Amino acid sequence: xxxxxKDIAQxxxxxxxxxxxxxxxxxxxxxxxxxxxxxxxxxxxxxxxATARQLQxxxxxxxxxxxxxxxxxxxxxxxxxxxxGIGNEAARHNFDLLVSTRSPDSPEEEEAYHRLVDGxxxxxxxxxxxxxxxxxxxxxxxxxxxxxxxxxxQANEDFPYLDVDGQKGLRDVVQHLIDLGHERIAYxxxxxxxxxxxxxxxxxxxxxxxxxxxxDENLVVVGYLTEEDGYQAAHRLLSLPNPPTAIAVANDLxxxxxxxxxxxxxLNVGHDVAITGFDDIPLAAHAHPPLTTVCQPIYDIxxxxxxxxIQVIKGEPVAERHILLAPTLVIRESSGATHQ
Amino acid sequence: xxxxxKDIAQxxxxxxxxxxxxxxxxxxxxxxxxxxxxxxxxxxxxxxxATARQLQxxxxxxxxxxxxxxxxxxxxxxxxxxxxGIGNEAARHNFDLLVSTRSPDSPEEEEAYHRLVDGxxxxxxxxxxxxxxxxxxxxxxxxxxxxxxxxxxQANEDFPYLDVDGQKGLRDVVQHLIDLGHERIAYxxxxxxxxxxxxxxxxxxxxxxxxxxxxDENLVVVGYLTEEDGYQAAHRLLSLPNPPTAIAVANDLxxxxxxxxxxxxxLNVGHDVAITGFDDIPLAAHAHPPLTTVCQPIYDIxxxxxxxxIQVIKGEPVAERHILLAPTLVIRESSGATHQ
DNA sequence: CTTGACATCCGAAACGTTTTGGATTATAAT
DNA sequence: ATTATAATCCAAAACGTTTCGGATGTCAAG
Numbered sequence: 001x002x003x004x005x006k007d008i009a010q011x012x013x014x015x016x017x018x019x020x021x022x023x024x025x026x027x028x029x030x031x032x033x034x035x036x037x038x039x040x041x042x043x044x045x046x047x048x049x050a051t052a053r054q055l056q057x058x059x060x061x062x063x064x065x066x067x068x069x070x071x072x073x074x075x076x077x078x079x080x081x082x083x084x085g086i087g088n089e090a091a092r093h094n095f096d097l098l099v100s101t102r103s104p105d106s107p108e109e110e111e112a113y114h115r116l117v118d119g120x121x122x123x124x125x126x127x128x129x130x131x132x133x134x135x136x137x138x139x140x141x142x143x144x145x146x147x148x149x150x151x152x153x154q155a156n157e158d159f160p161y162l163d164v165d166g167q168k169g170l171r172d173v174v175q176h177l178i179d180l181g182h183e184r185i186a187y188x189x190x191x192x193x194x195x196x197x198x199x200x201x202x203x204x205x206x207x208x209x210x211x212x213x214x215x216d217e218n219l220v221v222v223g224y225l226t227e228e229d230g231y232q233a234a235h236r237l238l239s240l241p242n243p244p245t246a247i248a249v250a251n252d253l254x255x256x257x258x259x260x261x262x263x264x265x266x267l268n269v270g271h272d273v274a275i276t277g278f279d280d281i282p283l284a285a286h287a288h289p290p291l292t293t294v295c296q297p298i299y300d301i302x303x304x305x306x307x308x309x310i311q312v313i314k315g316e317p318v319a320e321r322h323i324l325l326a327p328t329l330v331i332r333e334s335s336g337a338t339h340q
Numbered sequence: 341x342x343x344x345x346k347d348i349a350q351x352x353x354x355x356x357x358x359x360x361x362x363x364x365x366x367x368x369x370x371x372x373x374x375x376x377x378x379x380x381x382x383x384x385x386x387x388x389x390a391t392a393r394q395l396q397x398x399x400x401x402x403x404x405x406x407x408x409x410x411x412x413x414x415x416x417x418x419x420x421x422x423x424x425g426i427g428n429e430a431a432r433h434n435f436d437l438l439v440s441t442r443s444p445d446s447p448e449e450e451e452a453y454h455r456l457v458d459g460x461x462x463x464x465x466x467x468x469x470x471x472x473x474x475x476x477x478x479x480x481x482x483x484x485x486x487x488x489x490x491x492x493x494q495a496n497e498d499f500p501y502l503d504v505d506g507q508k509g510l511r512d513v514v515q516h517l518i519d520l521g522h523e524r525i526a527y528x529x530x531x532x533x534x535x536x537x538x539x540x541x542x543x544x545x546x547x548x549x550x551x552x553x554x555x556d557e558n559l560v561v562v563g564y565l566t567e568e569d570g571y572q573a574a575h576r577l578l579s580l581p582n583p584p585t586a587i588a589v590a591n592d593l594x595x596x597x598x599x600x601x602x603x604x605x606x607l608n609v610g611h612d613v614a615i616t617g618f619d620d621i622p623l624a625a626h627a628h629p630p631l632t633t634v635c636q637p638i639y640d641i642x643x644x645x646x647x648x649x650i651q652v653i654k655g656e657p658v659a660e661r662h663i664l665l666a667p668t669l670v671i672r673e674s675s676g677a678t679h680q
Numbered sequence: 681c682t683t684g685a686c687a688t689c690c691g692a693a694a695c696g697t698t699t700t701g702g703a704t705t706a707t708a709a710t
Numbered sequence: 711a712t713t714a715t716a717a718t719c720c721a722a723a724a725c726g727t728t729t730c731g732g733a734t735g736t737c738a739a740g
Contacts, residue, residue: 002460045458047454047458047459048459049395049459049460050455050459050460050461051391051394051395051400051460051461052395054391055389055391055392055395060391062438069424072424072428072639073421073424073425073639074420074421074424075417075418075420075421075424075621075622075623076417076420077415077416077417077420078415079420080414080415080416080417080419080420081413081414081415083423083439083441084409084412084413084414084415084441085413087439087440087441088412088441091440091442091448091452096438096440096455096461097438097439097440098402098436098437098438098439099423099427099437099438099439100427100431100436100437101423101424101427101428102431108431112431114387115436118385118387119387119388119389119390120342120389120390120391121390121391121436226622227622227623227626228626231626256623256626257626259628260626260628263628281415282415282566282567283415283567283596283623286567286568286571286596286597286600287628288599288600288603288627288628299412299413
């Protein structure tokens with residue numbers, strides 16, 4: 001049995017109220033009693049019950065985070081790093097983190113949100129990888145529950161979010177490929193129900209258009225963000241009668257798969273074919289050859305998004321409700337820049 | 341304001357007790373009242389307060405998981421997959437998952453455990469990446485708090501754990517290298533305060549000994565499990581006056597770094613130098629060349645370890661308190677087997 | 681009638697805190 | 711001596727559940 005305020009109260013011979021207030025640092029308790037209370041607490045090894053506190057204060061000091069995963073298992077380094085950013089920032093503010101992993105748009109995902117929100121297990125939630133029609137966003141706004149999204153949505157709903165300008169990111173990287181002389185540039189996209197996927201695709205198109213290159217829909221294929229899907233997409237693209245000389249990819253994990261397919265076909269990446277990614281996961285710099293990509297500071301994003309959420313929860317004014325970060329192009333060897 | 345039992349009680353004109361029991365499916369409530377209660381609950385959108393329940397039932401139905409990370413940011417795919425395994429299994433049993441990321445053996449890590457355990461935020465915790473002298477294990481046993489470890493400890497303490505036989509794993513993979521004709525085999529180890537690191541090192545030594553090869557301490561270097569550390573270790577090893585022809589590595593992430601260093605030196609991995617890893621993260625199969633490694637089924641391990649913990653929490657008898665899984669050798673191209 | 685059995689309900693306590701609104705006592709000012 | 715002031719303390723209510731131990735009413739059997 002854990003030690004409670006009552007135990008201390010009995011030991012010291014004072015009321016529970018006084019113990020609570022002594023421990024809480026209130027002014028209306030005599031220095032002598034405070035010390036006795038402190039001693040007793042120390043001696044008995046008192047540690048307040050989080051649950052009791054939560055019930056009384058009607059807040060949990062916990063934030064919820066449901067990670068959308070394709071398939072039960074996943075290992076996108078992207079999420080580990082985002083999680084670290086969120087978790088460490090939460091800890092700094094004395095918040096806990098309740099995590100679930102669910103596949104997107106599934107009944108299980110919906111249930112997870114109900115559990116967190118309706119069950120009042122958390123004070124706010126973080127939504128990532130937003131979708132064009134996003135039931136999570138709809139639910140949370142309708143419930144008027146504190147949340148912050150990493151990513152925008154289709155509609156012009158007004159919720160606080162932070163996003164990376166994927167359109168600019170892809171425009172820049174494709175422009176980079178064009179500068180290197182490429183004219184047949186393929187694109188491995190993410191599923192287009194994901195908001196960021198549409199932005200990145202738009203960036204791809206924009207770059208082509210700005211340089212007067214035609215958009216060829218045969219050069220665009222969709223993958224579910226895994227290495228394996230990138231691998232397969234690349235094989236499809238490279239089997240075309242008139243294969244691309246460059247392949248831009250919507251995320252690094254798929255780009256790694258694309259590189260593997262290229263290698264398998266005896267192509268020299270960065271020479272015979274240019275390949276680029278998006279995210280700049282740690283492995284990107286360490287790929288073979290190192291991957292040209294678009295850097296979004298995932299760890300920082302996790303921190304910032306978490307900080308925003310805590311502000312929302314506390315009802316503090318949020319400096320910026322809508323943040324759009326400009327990603328930066330990171331040129332490495334896979335795009336062949338060094339060979340030019 | 342959320343809907344409470346009281347609201348339903350008032351609406352139906354019945355006591356809170358009855359509402360609770362009606363909702364709880366007890367037999368001592370008339371069918372007619374039960375229906376009225378159910379209707380009202382539905383209408384008002386009642387959802388029980390997790391906190392209130394937790395306080396009353398004196399359990400949280402939550403398990404704690406503190407992820408040990410080197411440096412604030414981390415992105416070991418290994419942990420994403422472990423987390424998915426744990427999280428999904430927890431969900432199956434209607435348990436929540438409270439997650440923190442802390443650097444091992446730090447005051448912050450210790451504080452995280454206190455918060456979870458002393459604050460009674462969780463009913464049990466999962467300990468991973470056990471250390472030889474592990475203050476977490478000592479603390480939890482002393483507190484008599486439910487926990488399960490993924491990994492053993494030095495002492496013969498009797499706590500429930502699941503571990504992978506790293507000694508066998510490394511013995512097998514080094515034997516594989518020996519079979520391929522290698523005689524100068526280096527080893528990139530994990531920090532030796534980690535239990536699994538000592539087992540794997542023992543396996544390395546065992547294989548050498550069994551084949552009558554001398555153990556050369558210059559061929560063993562330690563890295564902190566990151567790609568970067570593997571990279572640096574490899575450069576050190578390959579700069580030796582008499583460099584190794586094969587490098588066994590304690591985990592896949594470092595092995596990827598080792599491969600990068602080898603490439604950088606113009607070595608053809610799998611031909612000029614053999615490289616092997618441990619874990620079989622998804623990326624291993626997709627490395628260039630594909631990485632020969634030792635497979636431990638991380639996702640399954642997450643599930644099993646979680647299931648064990650829930651049994652411990654519920655006081656159910658745990659079928660096996662000490663599980664030692666035999667990992668399997670996965671031969672791919674990086675060890676050069678295909679070239680023999 | 682009385683009794684017992686059963687069906688249905690409920691008050692009150694408990695879980696461990698925090699907070700509200702005084703109560704009590706001592707001290708200082710008039 | 712009276713009164714205001716300040717310094718300490720505390721009982722009770724509240725947070726939203728569950729559970730324990732009856733209470734009440736009905737009905738059939740004696």
